[in-house]
Amino acid sequence: MPAAPDLPPAPDKVHIRRALLSVSDKTGLIDAARALAERGVELVSTGGTRKAIADAGLPVKDVSDLTGFPEMMDGRVKTLHPVVHGGLLGVRDAPAHKAAMDEHGIGGIDLVYVNLYPFEQTVAAGADFETCVENIDIGGPAMIRSAAKNHGYVAVCTEIADLQELLAEFAADGTTSLALRRKLAARAYARTATYDASIAAWFAGELGEFAPGRFSIGGQLAQTMRYGENPHQQAAFYRFPGASPGVATATQLQGKELSYNNINDTDAAFELVSEFDPKAGPVCAIIKHANPCGLATGGTMLEAYQRALACDPTSAFGGIVALNGRLDAATAAQVLEIFTEVVIAPEADDEAVALFRKKKNVRLLVTGGLPDPRAAGKTFKSVSGGFLVQSRDTAHLTPADLKVVTRRAPTEAEVRDMLFAFTVAKHVKSNAIVYAKDGQTLGIGAGQMNRKDSARIAALRAADFGLDLTGSACASEAFFPFPDGLIQAADAGCTAVIQPGGSIGDQAVIDAADERGLAMVFTGVRVFRH
Incomplete structure (x- = not known):
C-alpha cells in the first residue's frame, strides 16, 4: 500500500482558470461553456465537443494543443497523456509537484466536465458485441478518477446538473469551495463505479457467466423517501439503466410521492398482470402487502376490476390496482370509490386522468407498456453481510x-x-x-x-x-x-x-x-x- 505523502492541506477556495470539457451528451454544454468563457476561463476540449463549442463562437483549444499529439487510433487515444493527467493530479501547493509541472510544461486543469460514452444505452438498444465494446469509455473514466482523487484542487462533473450546481457557486467569485469539490468527487466515483458495473454485468452475460467471481450492482438514484418500511428506517429508490416498462420507469401523472411500501407493492402488482397477454383480454390485479387479494379477467377493464374486487373487497381497501391495458373513465370511477393507494397501467385516457385529479392523493402511474414476463434477468435480496442473486422466475x-x-x-x-x-x-x-x-x-x-x-x-x-x-x-x-x-x-x-x-x-x-x-x-x- 502506498504511504501517504507529506502534502499540504487543500485550500478551501480554488479559482477556475482552465476547464477541460469532453462530453457525449451535449445537453446544456454551450450555455455552461459560455458562462465559463465570460469569466475568462480557458476552455480545452476534444473532438465533437470542441467543434460544438467553436461553432458557438467561443474560444476553445484542442487537447492536442496541450499534449502535442493528435487524436489517434479512431479517437481511442487523445487524453491519455501526462500533460492531461499531470494537470489533473498535480498538487499545486506541493513543491515537488509544482517543480515537475514547471519542468515539463504542465498547466493545471481546475475543472473537468466529462459524461461518458453511452455504453448502457447502447446495450439497451440491442447493439452487437463490437458496437458495445466501442462504446466503452476509457479516457473519460481515467480523467474523472484523476480529477476526483485530486479534488483538493480540481472540480469534477459527470452530469450537466453537477456543472450547473458548480456554476452557481462559481458565479459569485470565480472559485469553487472544498466542500463542493468533495461532494462532486464522491458523485464522480459513484458514476464510474456504476459504469464499470454495467460493463462487467454485460460481459458476464455475453460469456454466459451467471455467477462471476466479483459482482457489482449499479443504479441511479430515482427518489429519496421520507422513510422505509417503517418511519424509523431511511430509504431510497434506485433505477437500473435500460429497465423494462414497470414501476421503475413509470411516469407518475398525479398523487402523493410514492413510498417504499408503495413501490414494493406496485411492482408486485404490475409484474402479476404482466403475466397475462393484453391481446387475450383485460386483466386487473389488486395487491395488498405484496400479495394478490384478487385477480380477474373480464370482457372490459371495468368488469375485470369488479371481478378482482369481489374476491376480497375488505383487503382491497388501501391496496394497489394494476391493469394490463388502458385505464378508462368507467374503470377509474369505480376504482376511486374505495381508498386506493396506487393505480398502475400501461396507459390512461384523458377522462380517467381527469377523474383522478379530483383525488389529489391517489397516485396514478403509466408505464407505456408491459414487461416481458419471460425475459431473462436477475433478482436480488439482501442478507446480513451480503446479498443473494437468482435468475428471474420466468416459468x-x-x-x-x-x-x-x-x-x-x-x-x-x-x-x-x-x-x-x-x-x-x-x-x-x-x-x-x-x-x-x-x-x-x-x-x-x-x-x-x-x-x-x-x-x-x-x-x-x-x-x-x-x-x-x-x-x-x-x-x-x-x-x-x-x-x-x-x-x-x-x-x-x-x-x-x-x-x-x-x-x-x-x-x-x-x-x-x-x-x-x-x-x-x-x-x-x-x-x-x-
Whole structure:
C-alpha cells in the first residue's frame, strides 16, 4: 500500500482558470461553456465537443494543443497523456509537484466536465458485441478518477446538473469551495463505479457467466423517501439503466410521492398482470402487502376490476390496482370509490386522468407498456453481510406441460382454470393456495407455515365474500407433502388441482384425489415466492 505523502492541506477556495470539457451528451454544454468563457476561463476540449463549442463562437483549444499529439487510433487515444493527467493530479501547493509541472510544461486543469460514452444505452438498444465494446469509455473514466482523487484542487462533473450546481457557486467569485469539490468527487466515483458495473454485468452475460467471481450492482438514484418500511428506517429508490416498462420507469401523472411500501407493492402488482397477454383480454390485479387479494379477467377493464374486487373487497381497501391495458373513465370511477393507494397501467385516457385529479392523493402511474414476463434477468435480496442473486422466475406453463396423475382427466375448462390459478400462485407468498374459476380468483391463502392452513384460509375468505368454490380449480405453488391440504381443498368444493408434484407422499395425495373424484395434474415446476 502506498504511504501517504507529506502534502499540504487543500485550500478551501480554488479559482477556475482552465476547464477541460469532453462530453457525449451535449445537453446544456454551450450555455455552461459560455458562462465559463465570460469569466475568462480557458476552455480545452476534444473532438465533437470542441467543434460544438467553436461553432458557438467561443474560444476553445484542442487537447492536442496541450499534449502535442493528435487524436489517434479512431479517437481511442487523445487524453491519455501526462500533460492531461499531470494537470489533473498535480498538487499545486506541493513543491515537488509544482517543480515537475514547471519542468515539463504542465498547466493545471481546475475543472473537468466529462459524461461518458453511452455504453448502457447502447446495450439497451440491442447493439452487437463490437458496437458495445466501442462504446466503452476509457479516457473519460481515467480523467474523472484523476480529477476526483485530486479534488483538493480540481472540480469534477459527470452530469450537466453537477456543472450547473458548480456554476452557481462559481458565479459569485470565480472559485469553487472544498466542500463542493468533495461532494462532486464522491458523485464522480459513484458514476464510474456504476459504469464499470454495467460493463462487467454485460460481459458476464455475453460469456454466459451467471455467477462471476466479483459482482457489482449499479443504479441511479430515482427518489429519496421520507422513510422505509417503517418511519424509523431511511430509504431510497434506485433505477437500473435500460429497465423494462414497470414501476421503475413509470411516469407518475398525479398523487402523493410514492413510498417504499408503495413501490414494493406496485411492482408486485404490475409484474402479476404482466403475466397475462393484453391481446387475450383485460386483466386487473389488486395487491395488498405484496400479495394478490384478487385477480380477474373480464370482457372490459371495468368488469375485470369488479371481478378482482369481489374476491376480497375488505383487503382491497388501501391496496394497489394494476391493469394490463388502458385505464378508462368507467374503470377509474369505480376504482376511486374505495381508498386506493396506487393505480398502475400501461396507459390512461384523458377522462380517467381527469377523474383522478379530483383525488389529489391517489397516485396514478403509466408505464407505456408491459414487461416481458419471460425475459431473462436477475433478482436480488439482501442478507446480513451480503446479498443473494437468482435468475428471474420466468416459468410459463401450457396445457402440454401438465401431467395427469389421477384416474379422471381434467376438462378443457378445468385446464384453463388450473393454469390461471397456477399463474397467480406464482406471485403469492409461500405457502400459497389459490382457488379460481372462469378467469377469476375466488380465494387466496398466502404466507402460511403449512399448506393445509393456506387451503383453509383461502376457502374461508371465499365464504366470507359469498363466493362458491364448487367446481373451482385449486393451485398449489409447491407440492402437497401430505393429503390433508388437498382434502381441505376438495372439501371446499374444488374439482381440479394443479401442483408441482415431487413429494415422497405423492401417491397418498393422488389416492386422496382419486377417492374424491378430483382431476389432478403435476407441473414439475415449483414457484416458491418468499
